[in-house]
Amino acid sequence: MTVSQTNFAWATLLEVGPADGGRRRLHDRLARALRTAIRDGRLAEGAAVPPSRALAEELGCSRWVVTEAYGQLVAEGYLCARVGSATRVSWSPDTAQPRSRATRAPARPPIRYDLAPGLPDLRAFPRRRWTDAVRAVTGSAVHYDLGLPDPAGHAELRTTLAQYLRRSRGADAHDGSVSVCASVTDGLVRTCRALRAEGIADLAVEDPGWGRLRDAATSAGLRVHLVPVDQDGLRVDDLAGTPARAVVVGAAHQFPTGTVLSPARRARLVRWAREVDGFVVEDDYDAEFRYDRHPVAVMQGMDPGRVFLLGSVSKTLSPALGLGWSVAPASMTPVLRAANPVAAAPPVLDQLALATFIDRGWYDAHLRAARRRFRTRRDLLVRTLGEQVPQGRVAGTAAGLHILLHLPDDTDTAGAVRAAAAAGLRLADLDDYRTNRPAERALVLGYGNIGDTEIPPAVTLLSEALRTPTASRAGAAP
CATH class of the missing domain: 1.10.10.10 (Winged helix-like DNA-binding domain superfamily/Winged helix DNA-binding domain)
Known part of the structure; x- marks a missing residue:
């Protein structure tokens, strides 16, 4: 009771x-x-x-x-x-009146191991320092900070974010161009509404890609066009075959393929935006995590008049904080805010806490520790996959919080995902993120929200799921 x-x-x-x-x-x-x-x-x-x-x-x-x-x-x-x-x-x-056994819904097997993408290491959330930041701003906030929030975000956080993005991501940002939002998805919805207000009705997105980005665009009234991705990122030349005047791109680390937009295609994409009098919307969702090479600067710095930049702390701290940002071209900042008159800013005390967390150097320290932890975890996952799933080929390991596990063409990846779920392992099928489904089979394996000691038993369950009759398709012709 x-x-x-x-x-x-x-x-x-x-x-x-x-x-x-x-x-x-x-x-x-x-x-x-x-x-x-x-x-x-x-x-x-x-x-x-x-x-x-x-x-x-x-x-x-x-x-x-x-x-x-x-x-x-x-x-x-x-x-x-x-x-x-x-x-x-x-x-x-x-x-x-307890329900009878016949009417009780069957219990789902508990998920013991999570290899699905999308989450950072929630166990490592910096609770003490975040609590210190919240306590500090609660005690120091002036009375007018406790009133209705500025729809664009608190000026202190916008200034802090602009400074952070300039030094860490090579962005051309200032407090007037930064708006605070709840997440990358929220920022994209606002951006799409602004594009629609400017007369842009068609938006291109990557295929494969994150489905919520497509949903965000359609919810804002835009028509969505799919553009394929290869080993060099978005195939920019394919944009010419669409009526789109705006495109969403993961330039630093594309989801889910893990590719980086090549320098030649970056330059070509900026030229395309100028030619069609359009815009690039850069999704910089997890670019802080790079392991085998130096970070790639944002495209927004190449042409701040044509590129929107979206980011958040969902992949670095926690999605529960609901804190993100967008950097808009100067000509579009008034349009962005006018097109979203009722968009709510995150709570002011949370905004001030993030500003304090960054200003005191705690965010940089957290990212340094996270990079070391994720590099070690990635290496363990790749090594364990090589031992237990020798038929697989790993790709997209240089950055981010997920990898691709390519499998033989006769593998039923959807069947493997179902078999793994029945055994308590959460996986993601690459087919869930693409519209055009070639014969290539692959799983998207996230390692952000799983402990190091959980990786070997999780990969064992994965190996067993791939050996089920439906997943292995044992009767397939050689």
């Missing part, structure tokens, strides 16, 4: 009813009203009913009426009274 002093049933509507010609006494009517509230679920199991004196004052009756009603419900099993504690509800429809 839940015991919570915040769970008092003070505001529950009790329909005590009229006197009924004296045939039902007040304490009987009160007991019936409480019993009905409990049976209807308005008073949940564990909820504390008000003290008898307080309820009597509320109802304008004697305390004896309330104690008699409570006593009746205790005798019936609806309430539980303990000395020194509040009287609480001890009955619920679920405990009184």
Whole structure:
């Protein structure tokens, strides 16, 4: 039973009813009203009913009426009274009428190991320093910081982000061009609305790519066109065959292939944007994690008048913080904000906490530690895959928090994902991220949110899933 002093049933509507010609006494009517509230679920199991004196004052009756009603419900099993504690509800429809075995939904097997992409190491979230940052800004925030937030974001965080992006990502950013948002997806929705307001109705996206980016574009009213990706990134020449005047690209680390947009294609993409009087939307989602070569600067620095830059802390700290940013071309900043008049900025204290976290050097320290940890984990995953899944070929290992595991063409990757899930292992099929599905089979394996000691048993389950009859297609012709 839940015991919570915040769970008092003070505001529950009790329909005590009229006197009924004296045939039902007040304490009987009160007991019936409480019993009905409990049976209807308005008073949940564990909820504390008000003290008898307080309820009597509320109802304008004697305390004896309330104690008699409570006593009746205790005798019936609806309430539980303990000395020194509040009287609480001890009955619920679920405990009184358990569902039959035939109607109970089958339980899903628990996920023991998570090799799906999309999350950082949530175990390593810097709780103490983030708490210190929140405590510091809560104590130092001036009174007007506690009012309605600026839709563009707090000026202090916008200044801090502009400085950080200039020194760490080579961006051409200043506080006037930075807007604070909740995530990359949120930033893309706002950007797409601004593009639509400028008369741009068609947007190109990478294939394969993150499905939520396509959803964000269509939700803003844009038509989406798919452009393939190869070993050098987005095939820029294929853009000419679409009516798009804007394109979303993961230049530093494409998801899910892990490719880096080559220098020649970067330059070609910027020229394309100028030729069509359009824009590039750069998704810089996990560029902080590079292991085998130096970080690649953002495209936005090449032409800040044609490139939007989107980023967040979802892959570096946690998506639970709901903090991201966009850097817009100067000509589009007023359009961006006018096209999103009701877009809500993240909570001000959280914004100030992130600014403090960055300004004190804690963010850089966290990233340095994370890079060392992820490099070690990536090496362990690649080595273990080589030992237990020798038929696989690993790619996209140089950066980010995921790799591709290419498998023989006769592998049923969807069947392997289902078999792994039944064994408690979460995987992702490359087919889930692409519209055009060639014969090439591959799994997208994330290593951000899994412990080092969990990798060997997780790969063992993966190997077993690939050996299931459906996944291995043992009857396929050689």
